[in-house]
Amino acid sequence: MNTSTRDRLDAFRARGFFVVPAFLDAEGRAELRRACDAALLRTRALSQETGHSTPRISLFTDGMVCFQDDPRALELIAALVGSPRVCELLSGLARPEEGDTPRLKDAHYYHEQTGRDWDGDWHRDSQLGQPDPEIERAVVATTTAVHFRVALEDDDRLEIVPGSHARWDTLEELRIRRGADRATPDMPNAVRVALRAGDACVFHAWSIHRATYLREPPRRTLDALYAFGRPTLRRWAPPGT
């Protein structure tokens, strides 16, 4: 294992994320941006909301619509998110019992807003569609899901609570992310993940995180979500019970 791989794994275990500077060069970035922009432009033309006031468009689940004019753009994006280069970054991140094969769930393109600025809610992805916090707690304790993203413009919108992927919430965190003030700027210990155009970032989807959404500057970040093992939908119980 080379030093950069070890550093990445150590950072992921301790903080739940790492950044790979200059993952794409200017040419690779321009090519990918053309492909993703084609989807965004088409989506914006077809909708007043998606691609305008949403954080992101979905590239695979809406792919038939947004790549209708440009199927090669979809091929380029699919080739990147399934590439050995990306899979290598994901290797070693899952729990041993989950295996080392990532399952691609979807790819999204995060974009600037066209109407108004707004603040996103603090969350763990594990809570989405999961009303029972104790079932969610079991999912967090037993499974791994990760985002791989590459910024095609400078992007400092994402904030993460380092280390939160590896533990359950404090009372304050739980109050914020499942309470009435989910978009507060006052999440304890949160840090901002600043990417330069071309940088990649991998972060644990169960980390406590959020982003804020602005009209300026342009935001163009490709993000793919991967899961490893399958969740066991049992309520969490303290070890030994």
Ligand SMILES: O=C(O)CCC(=O)C(=O)O
């Ligand atoms: O970068 C962002 O806009 C936040 C992403 C996010 O919250 C998510 O994908 O769950």
